[in-house]
Amino acid sequence: MNPNPKANGNPPDNLRLSQLVDGELQSDEVNDLLASVLDDAEARGRLAMMLGLRRATGAWRLRQPERPVMIVADRPRVPRHGRAARRLGSLAVAACVGGLLLLAGIWAAGWLSKPVRPTYPWPIAPGPEAPAVAVQVTPEQMQQVAKVFALHESVAGPLAWYAADDQNIRLASARGAEAGQPPIAVLLKLGPTGPGAVVRTLVIVCREQQPASIELPAESPGRGGLRVYLTPRTVNDKVEMKYAIAVDGDPRQAVQPSITGQRRIGLDETPLGQLALDDKLINVEAAAWPMRPERN
Amino acid sequence: MDETLAANLGEHVPQMYRVALRILGDDDKAQDVVQDACVKALRAAGGFNGRSALTTWLHRITVNCALDHLDSRMRTERQHVDLDSVVAGLPERLAAGPADAAERRELCSVARQFLEALPEDCRRAFILTQLDGYSYDDAAAIEDQPRGTMASRVFRAKRLLLERIAEQTDRRTTQ
Numbered sequence: 001m002n003p004n005p006k007a008n009g010n011p012p013d014n015l016r017l018s019q020l021v022d023g024e025l026q027s028d029e030v031n032d033l034l035a036s037v038l039d040d041a042e043a044r045g046r047l048a049m050m051l052g053l054r055r056a057t058g059a060w061r062l063r064q065p066e067r068p069v070m071i072v073a074d075r076p077r078v079p080r081h082g083r084a085a086r087r088l089g090s091l092a093v094a095a096c097v098g099g100l101l102l103l104a105g106i107w108a109a110g111w112l113s114k115p116v117r118p119t120y121p122w123p124i125a126p127g128p129e130a131p132a133v134a135v136q137v138t139p140e141q142m143q144q145v146a147k148v149f150a151l152h153e154s155v156a157g158p159l160a161w162y163a164a165d166d167q168n169i170r171l172a173s174a175r176g177a178e179a180g181q182p183p184i185a186v187l188l189k190l191g192p193t194g195p196g197a198v199v200r201t202l203v204i205v206c207r208e209q210q211p212a213s214i215e216l217p218a219e220s221p222g223r224g225g226l227r228v229y230l231t232p233r234t235v236n237d238k239v240e241m242k243y244a245i246a247v248d249g250d251p252r253q254a255v256q257p258s259i260t261g262q263r264r265i266g267l268d269e270t271p272l273g274q275l276a277l278d279d280k281l282i283n284v285e286a287a288a289w290p291m292r293p294e295r296n
Numbered sequence: 297m298d299e300t301l302a303a304n305l306g307e308h309v310p311q312m313y314r315v316a317l318r319i320l321g322d323d324d325k326a327q328d329v330v331q332d333a334c335v336k337a338l339r340a341a342g343g344f345n346g347r348s349a350l351t352t353w354l355h356r357i358t359v360n361c362a363l364d365h366l367d368s369r370m371r372t373e374r375q376h377v378d379l380d381s382v383v384a385g386l387p388e389r390l391a392a393g394p395a396d397a398a399e400r401r402e403l404c405s406v407a408r409q410f411l412e413a414l415p416e417d418c419r420r421a422f423i424l425t426q427l428d429g430y431s432y433d434d435a436a437a438i439e440d441q442p443r444g445t446m447a448s449r450v451f452r453a454k455r456l457l458l459e460r461i462a463e464q465t466d467r468r469t470t471q
Contacts, residue, residue, distance in 0.1 A: 018451040022425060024432045049458050057426045065313045065327050155305050155334070 014046060021050045137187060137267045137287045145185045146291055149205045161212035162205040163228070168216050174207070181207035183291040184232040184239055189269070190247070192280045202228070205291065209233050232288065238266040239288035247275050247282065259284060305334055308351065312358040314428050319362040329365055333358040351430065352437040410460045414453050421449035422457075 013036075019025050020033055037043045152171060153159050158179035160172040183205050191199035206212035211231045229244040246258035259273035265288040275282040312333055317326035336357050411419060424435040425446070436446040 014455065015447060015451045018454055019432070019447055022432070022450065024447065050454060053454055053458060054426070060314070060427050061429045063314055063317065064310045065330065066323065157306070 013043065017043070017047050017050050021047070021054045135269050137289065142185070142289060142291075145203055145205065148203075149183060149185075149291070159205070160207060160210060161214060163202060163212075163214045163216065164204075165200060165202045165216060170214055170216060172212070178207055178210050181210055182234070184208055184234065184288060185291050186230060186232065186239070186241070186265075186286055186288040187269075188228065188245075188284070188286050190226070190245075190275070190282050190284050192282055200226070202226075204228070204230065206230055206232060208290075234290045235264065237290065238264050239290065240264050241286070241288060243272060243286075245272070245275070245284055247277055257282070304350065305337065305354075308354050309334070311351070311429055312354060315355060315358045316362045318423065318427060319359065320365060325365055326362075329358065329361045332364075333361045336361065349434065349437045351434045355430075355434075355438050407461075410457055413460070414456055418449045418453035418456065421446055422453035425450050426453075 013033075016025065016029070016033055017037075020030060025033065037047055148164075149159070149162055152162055152169075156171055156173065158174040160174040160178045161170075163170045184207065186202075186204040186206065188202040188204060189199050190202075202216070204212070204214065209231065211229065214228045214230070216226045216228075225248040227246045227248070229242075231242040233240045240262070241264075242262045244258065244260040246256050248256060257275040257277045259275055261272060263270060263272060263286075265286050267287055267289055269285045269287045272284040272286055275284060309330060312330045313326055316329035316333070317323060320326050320329065333354065337354055340357075411422075414422065420439065421435060424430045424438060425432060430438065432443050432446050432450070435450075436443045439446065441449075
């Protein structure tokens with residue numbers, strides 16, 4: 001008995017066998033066709049040939065990129081002297097996403113997508129007009145960081161770290177066990193002292209106890225690029241962070257402005273130190289928090 | 297749309313990679329092309345009007361990016377290279393018994409000839425569905441053909457390949 005009389009030995013059946021091995025038939029059609037093939041030795045032979053051909057191309061068809069595909073920045077980068085020599089080793093695997101997602105309109109709420117002004121919600125300059133109370137990261141902002149990080153991972157695969165300011169985005173792909181380490185968010189702000197100072201704000205997401213070496217280009221020609229080294233560790237819902245931060249100043253200077261240290265940081269902005277750049281002092285402050293899985 | 301595209305782009309990367317690899321025959325360049333294609337897709341997201349499927353749109357961007365990477369002088373030569381890599385696994389899969397290196401080379405060459413000898417429409421349908429990994433619906437959209445036409449072309453390509461492989465096997469057996 002054959003539930004599908006058409007399924008016997010003529011060209012249309014071969015066409016259906018072809019669709020069967022390609023997974024292009026509906027479930028009921030598959031059942032009908034398989035039932036008819038079981039009763040037909042010649043059809044079984046043709047099905048075996050089709051399957052052999054399908055399997056022969058399987059290795060190619062299942063090929064995947066060996067490394068996560070990163071989206072490379074298309075923004076012109078500011079040339080800097082001695083850049084190659086100063087390039088940090090881990091950046092070999094880093095890829096840049098220079099504001100593409102900003103261009104695509106992904107950046108929610110315009111958090112970093114507009115220039116930071118003195119009215120920025122987290123003023124850090126300790127000048128006379130600065131608020132006396134410490135500014136704290138809000139739950140909405142934490143959610144926003146988690147969302148943006150998840151979005152980038154959905155495009156680029158697991159990330160070792162992610163760093164963004166209002167002009168640039170940098171990513172590094174996770175290797176080995178890195179991807180399994182819990183993510184930690186760090187908000188880093190640099191700004192000259194005094195009223196009206198323009199602050200450069202970075203959002204960084206790195207991994208628990210995994211060092212992150214991040215290099216960001218100058219935010220505008222003539223200004224210094226920034227290099228950040230972080231190793232965070234969660235301690236009682238705060239983040240114990242080893243850090244080294246350097247700003248590229250005048251290339252003729254023998255010593256680059258930099259600060260290093262280790263500090264326990266929470267949601268309140270915490271001073272990390274000051275960088276002496278030309279005739280200015282740059283305040284560096286940070287807030288940090290372990291990122292929790294989002295609950296729906 | 298922009299956010300949706302960014303969120304869904306990762307799902308399309310493997311297919312985009314295989315398309316680029318097939319055209320360029322070079323793994324590193326293929327990954328670069330996928331990066332470029334993702335960039336272009338994100339930047340052009342506003343121009344995606346939804347009239348074509350996202351898969352089709354991304355395929356076209358990838359193909360264009362890959363072709364941009366090719367010097368026109370090299371295109372013909374590269375096509376040979378990529379077909380060689382495509383057919384590299386065929387002999388082991390199709391040969392009745394283990395083949396030595398010389399036999400494998402010969403079978404590779406034969407398999408490439410078989411692919412190249414297919415009618416153009418069948419060859420494209422075969423490559424899209426069997427190598428790039430597109431569904432019949434996606435391949436039909438890419439080729440701007442009905443799904444039934446695509447299914448028919450895929451089948452004809454398979455039939456021709458299997459016939460030629462059988463002829464080749466018979467010839468080797470009688471030698």
